[in-house]
Amino acid sequence: MRKRSASIAIARDARTKGLQRRWRVGERVIEGGIFLASLLAIVVLLGIVAVLLRQGLPIFAHTPPWEFLFGTKWYPVSEPPTFGTTTFFVATIWVPVVATVIAVPIGVACAAYLAEVAPSSVRESVKPVIELLAGIPSVVIGFIGLLLLSPLVQSMFNLNTGLSGLAAGIMLSLMSLPIIVSVSEDALRAIPDEFRQAAYALGATRWEVVRHVSIPAALSGISAAIMLGVGRAIGETMTVLMIAGGALAVPVSPTQPMMPMTAAIASGIGNAVRGGPQYQALFAIGLLLFLITLAVNLIADRVLERQKRKFVR
Amino acid sequence: MRTRSNLSRRISQKTAFAVLLTATIAVTAVSLFIIIHIVVRGAAIVDWDFLTQAPTQAGKAGGIFPALVGTFYLMLGTLVIALPIGVLAGIYLSEYAPKNRLTKVINLAIVNLAGVPSIVYGLFGLGVFVLMLNFGMSLLAASLTLACQALAMTITTSREALIAVPAEYRAGSLAVGATRWQTIRHLILPQARPGIVTGAVLAMSRAAGETAPILVVGAAFLMRGLPQSPFDRFMALPYHLYTVAVHIPGMPEDTKWGVALVLLAVVLSFNILATVVRLRARKQRG
């Protein structure tokens, strides 16, 4: 902001007057705003915690925590209603496990290829495609799973319905893949070339360098990538809502239809009476979900920080 | 120790690289397949009328105009709220923040905000904007919810874009007696603009595709008209796709693919726009 009244002549005049502190009120106001804006990130995060606690905790007056966590019966509208969430919790384990089992080997292999083997022309053309994959909204991924994948899964595994944890996991692997590829690739490319040169000088082949030098050196970055992928798979809603099958029984196999926590919230919240026990129970599931993803992300962030510092001298 | 022959080492290298290449091809092929398949199937129905007409017969006939407009409103709302806050917070973190506990906490909060599941943002929006602030199930509540979700991205991209501006510019400006804010406003911000724009466009693209939060905060199933004020309910493309795909029996296949295509086109075109902005800025800087 320019000072309105000042001109060069006045500026010259100020010089003779001296160097007294000027207040520049306009700038102080802007800088105050800047500071407050930066606090909003904390405010929103705390706000999320506060809302989840406030709306979710009252359920424990109705259903004790152990029954809520370990009960298998979710009957929100029977009389009296019961709120056991084990079903959702187990589904929230199954689906990301399937997604991770598929996405990790493929993602790490792809990252290793792009970072260590591919000529730059190939890398430059493959990376945008993977970025496009990352850009596809989850509802579209779910839609594809619903129309194309689930019939396939149904016939391949001879199931009653293709809508299952397996189908959801496969589609979710597509959403974890771009994260795993890009974070792993960054970790691999951050390794100083001297390490590779040293191994070549000892007569190692290129593959031996990738296998015994690059991947071990980038291991913590790759594990962070995997964790971020898992975090994404746990928190993903639309895909699992559309194709996991939505069954209310504790799934013992990924080929069964199931309802992960996110899907339980999404499908129940529209019908829940505001402030009623079901509503509270869904917020409590949200709280649990928040805590799980928070833990996963915090660990991933820690690991990633360590990897970043590794090669800084 | 057994020494391996050069031949076996070469064979194992060939095999290994073939495996890595296969994985890369698989990822690329699946991505392209999804996109191309949607384009091909959707192209059969998407035309001018489909884009500009209101839906009839529970979405089985007519077009998707209100959903398309609703999504643009949401993108705009998200941008208007999340961009200024993101830029201001980015400025603080890049230009002012001392190395202290508070700064650490802010940065940690941002990292964690980025990882909060979208459905949880939905619950947050329902609790705060819909109920506590009493905005109801409205465009405003949904925009605010999506903006909160976008905040982590707009702050991070602004911060990184500002940090990337060389320190010697700041020194040069301060040395001619410019104030800190003048330096930021007239020298640093213009330099960081492409990075900030990239982040903003990506945030809009995300907002266009998000479904779970607006499902919780209350997107409308069907609306003949458009929202007249921020306090009106709204339709949105991703929610529309969800409902036509899952909830309406007898929905023609073509319509489903058409909605998917339009949504994908909106989201990906903003994605590509962000990439273009980034690449052009990089070229300019040389």
Next chain:
Amino acid sequence: MKLDSALTNSRPPQYRGTKLSTRHLNLFYGPCQALRDITLDIPERAITAIIGPSGCGKSSFLRIFNRMNDLIPGARVEGSVELDGIDIYHRSIDVVELRKRVGMVFQKPNPFPMSVFENVAFGPRRHGRVSRGELQDIVESSLHQAALWEEVKDKLDQSAFDLSGGQQQRLCIARVLAVEPEVILMDEPCSALDPVATLKIEDLMRRLAEKYTIIIVTHNMQQAARASDVSAFLLMEGDICGVLVEHGPTAELFTKPKDRRTEDYITGRFG
């Protein structure tokens, strides 16, 4: 080049008033002390060279005068630093106003990513509303003073990055002049330039010294001998902390150094 011939170009020091002075100055970066007990007067409208081996705190010392050290977290100053008798570290002092009076040119030319014109106009624009005409006058006279006008008068709208390194550095000098400072601090302004550009800058400094007080940090003894009126020799003591060993008219300091360490350094440098 022999020392004696270098000195013949140098003007005999004419003491005018004292522009800047430090008294028992200590500078700390967190727990480390960077400068110890420096007491020095900087003469008005003359060129003062600060010389010494690298890492002895020359640049830190220079940045004392426009308080650029303030930007480094944990930096702390003890003792007094006065500009025209005013303590510039007093809490009522406005750093921004101080920097208008005490301009600075950096080691590496750092033109802003904008046109030549806008580079020079940057300072005046920040300091108040000026008309386009006034601005044009300021830019032209600043570029004249920086001996750059003839070279750039036809490319004022071109990017400053299109200029050569020496031109860029003179542009940075013009940028400082446009704010009409009283003191110009130069931190190794020629270290990134070729010999021809270096001589041009030294020439320019000589002319500017008729109007401005100039302090230059340099590790180049010949430059100090050629271009400065007064020299101050800084040296590390105990590896980390800069102390002022000796100061005085450049001709005396170079020919009859009082301190053994000065002599060693100068002769070592000149071979």
